Amino acid sequence: MLTIELKNLHFHAHHGIYAEETLVGGSFAVDVSVAHMPAVFPVTQLKDTIDYGAVFLLVQARMLQPVHLLETLATYIVSDIFNAFVTAEQVDISITKMAPPVIGFQGALGVRFSMNRQAFMASQP
Numbered sequence: 342m343l344t345i346e347l348k349n350l351h352f353h354a355h356h357g358i359y360a361e362e363t364l365v366g367g368s369f370a371v372d373v374s375v376a377h378m379p380a381v382f383p384v385t386q387l388k389d390t391i392d393y394g395a396v397f398l399l400v401q402a403r404m405l406q407p408v409h410l411l412e413t414l415a416t417y418i419v420s421d422i423f424n425a426f427v428t429a430e431q432v433d434i435s436i437t438k439m440a441p442p443v444i445g446f447q448g449a450l451g452v453r454f455s456m457n458r459q460a461f462m463a464s465q466p
Contacts (some may be wrong), residue, residue, distance in 0.1 A: 342430065343384065344376040345393045350400060354412060355407040359442055363407055368439035370449075371400055375422055376431040391426050399425060411436045415454040423461045431457045 350373075355366040375391050384390045399421045408414050419432045437451035 343379050343390065344431075345375050345391050345396065346372070346374045347393055347400070348372050349396065351423050352401070354404045356404075356409070356411060357442070360411045360427055361363075361442055367441075370375060370405065370407040370437040370439060370451075371399060371404070371418075372435040373418070373422075374431075374433045375409070375426065377426070378430065379426040379428075382396040391429060395425065396422060410442060411452040412454070415452050419456050420461070429458065431455070438453065 350371040352369045352371065353366050354369050355363050356369070357363060357367070373396065375396060377391055379389050380388050400418055403414060403421060409419070414438055415434050418434055422432050423429055427466045433453070434453045435451060435453045437449045439449050441450050443450075
């Protein structure tokens with residue numbers, strides 16, 4: 342397997358269940374990796390791999406669409422990647438809310454989600 346990785350992508354977005362989060366927004370960091378088996382070795386052309394620029398655009402588009410839960414956001418992004426790249430075999434994503442509005446909490450929190458293509462296909466109606 343060949344895995345492309347996009348690490349520490351930063352976004353200002355409006356995800357969350359509290360009114361302040363949806364109005365003011367907050368800082369988020371995203372890590373995503375996509376594994377696939379290239380048809381040719383060595384990979385010397387973009388058409389023979391997964392374009393990390395295109396993956397970034399998918400992530401960016403979803404980050405701009407507010408949802409209440411990071412769990413929902415993670416599953417949407419993974420679904421978008423599987424739908425866009427038929428050679429993707431495994432997608433792993435981590436979404437971190439950098440300053441969550443939890444009283445007394447200092448630090449970051451987030452979700453991590455992994456799915457392979459077989460599980461993705463089984464989850465489709």
